[in-house]
Amino acid sequence: MVTSKVWVLKKHFEGFPKTSDFELKKIELPNLKDGELLLESVFLSVDPYMRPYSRKDMKEGDIMIGTQVARIVESKNPAFTVGTFVVAGSGWRTHFISDGKGLQLLPSSWPESLPKSLALGTVGMPGLTAYFGLLEVCKVKIGDTVLVNAAAGAVGSVVGQLAKIGGCKVVGSAGSDDKVAYLKKIGFDEAFNYKTVKSLDEALRKASPDGYDCFFDNVGGEFTSIAINQMKKYGRIAICGGISQYNDTVPQKGPYVQIPMLFKELLMEGFIVTRWNNRWEEGQKALLKWVVEGKLKYHEHVTEGFENMPMAFIGMLKGENLGKAIVKV
Numbered sequence: 351m352v353t354s355k356v357w358v359l360k361k362h363f364e365g366f367p368k369t370s371d372f373e374l375k376k377i378e379l380p381n382l383k384d385g386e387l388l389l390e391s392v393f394l395s396v397d398p399y400m401r402p403y404s405r406k407d408m409k410e411g412d413i414m415i416g417t418q419v420a421r422i423v424e425s426k427n428p429a430f431t432v433g434t435f436v437v438a439g440s441g442w443r444t445h446f447i448s449d450g451k452g453l454q455l456l457p458s459s460w461p462e463s464l465p466k467s468l469a470l471g472t473v474g475m476p477g478l479t480a481y482f483g484l485l486e487v488c489k490v491k492i493g494d495t496v497l498v499n500a501a502a503g504a505v506g507s508v509v510g511q512l513a514k515i516g517g518c519k520v521v522g523s524a525g526s527d528d529k530v531a532y533l534k535k536i537g538f539d540e541a542f543n544y545k546t547v548k549s550l551d552e553a554l555r556k557a558s559p560d561g562y563d564c565f566f567d568n569v570g571g572e573f574t575s576i577a578i579n580q581m582k583k584y585g586r587i588a589i590c591g592g593i594s595q596y597n598d599t600v601p602q603k604g605p606y607v608q609i610p611m612l613f614k615e616l617l618m619e620g621f622i623v624t625r626w627n628n629r630w631e632e633g634q635k636a637l638l639k640w641v642v643e644g645k646l647k648y649h650e651h652v653t654e655g656f657e658n659m660p661m662a663f664i665g666m667l668k669g670e671n672l673g674k675a676i677v678k679v
């Protein structure tokens with residue numbers, strides 16, 4: 351008999367999540383039936399979407415949603431060998447039983463030297479968000495000037511680097527001087543700390559006096575209201591996230607987008623990365639290749655210990671992470 355530890359949403363978040371909103375429980379797992387496998391989580395992901403999705407898709411008492419890199423420890427399914435690592439979407443659990451459906455093997459070309467946790471970050475869902483968002487929504491082309499916010503995070507850091515690979519000028523904003531220094535180190539042309547600049551409007555203008563062709567928006571709210579006025583005519587805005595609004599109890603009010611959208615003839619499109627589920631392999635292969643070639647750098651903010659999952663999640667929402675926020679069990 352195996353005991354699994356799980357984190358449950360004890361109370362729906364009101365405003366910013368608190369550790370008391372979560373509860374750690376133990377579940378006894380039954381013996382495996384034919385066709386099933388037992389897995390142990392090795393790395394778990396904490397992601398911003400968990401905040402809005404908890405309200406949308408979960409009820410109090412549910413196990414927190416999420417993905418992990420897990421190792422198969424027992425198998426009664428001939429398609430899966432003990433010792434294999436997979437990406438699963440089994441929520442905040444140390445151990446779980448699966449019938450194999452929905453488990454993703456790491457790409458066969460995954461080098462032994464590369465951390466498997468990257469399958470949750472640069473070579474996983476966040477990296478793919480950057481890849482498809484830039485390619486299919488922003489439709490970036492050589493010479494474009496691209497703006498990205500939350501730029502030192504899991505998605506933003508890949509956006510900036512892919513845009514550079516694609517021959518663009520890249521401007522990023524982030525919430526600390528260390529993050530800004532990191533952005534410059536990984537090749538951003540311009541970067542600034544949005545928390546300390548005197549005027550966001552001026553900082554954006556200084557970084558690109560001619561304006562922006564593409565804006566990859568991870569933040570929403572006031573940042574978007576200001577940045578939209580600095581788009582070039584026919585600019586494209588990819589609405590990837592709105593993290594500045596996820597914890598609002600009262601919805602933020604405008605300025606509204608219609609006037610700049612109209613007179614600059616902008617294109618603005620929201621997207622969810624799962625739209626390209628059928629091209630996951632293509633994206634992962636491309637990201638892995640760039641990582642292996644050293645063209646795509648990564649950084650992980652690793653929190654040790656399953657018992658620290660809520661803390662890691664809250665810390666990521668507060669901006670404590672540089673790169674992808676990961677929990678190592």
Ligand SMILES: NC(=O)C1=CN([C@@H]2O[C@H](COP(=O)(O)OP(=O)(O)OC[C@H]3O[C@@H](n4cnc5c(N)ncnc54)[C@H](OP(=O)(O)O)[C@@H]3O)[C@@H](O)[C@H]2O)C=CC1
Nearest residue numbers: 398503504505524525568590591592593594621622623669
């Ligand atoms: N559309 C899709 O399919 C997907 C969308 N997303 C979205 O992309 C965005 C980035 O996600 P991800 O890369 O995983 O997370 P990050 O690794 O970027 O972590 C979140 C970061 O958001 C920043 N942040 C938090 N609060 C604010 C705020 N009020 N204003 C500005 N920045 C803030 C913090 O960085 P800082 O120190 O710079 O403030 C923090 O580190 C999120 O909005 C997320 O919801 C992610 C995956 C898929």
Ligand SMILES: CCCCCCCCC/C=C/C=O
Nearest residue numbers: 398399415416417439591622
């Ligand atoms: C339980 C696993 C769900 C994985 C879904 C990932 C989709 C993320 C979409 C993000 C939207 C905003 O952050």
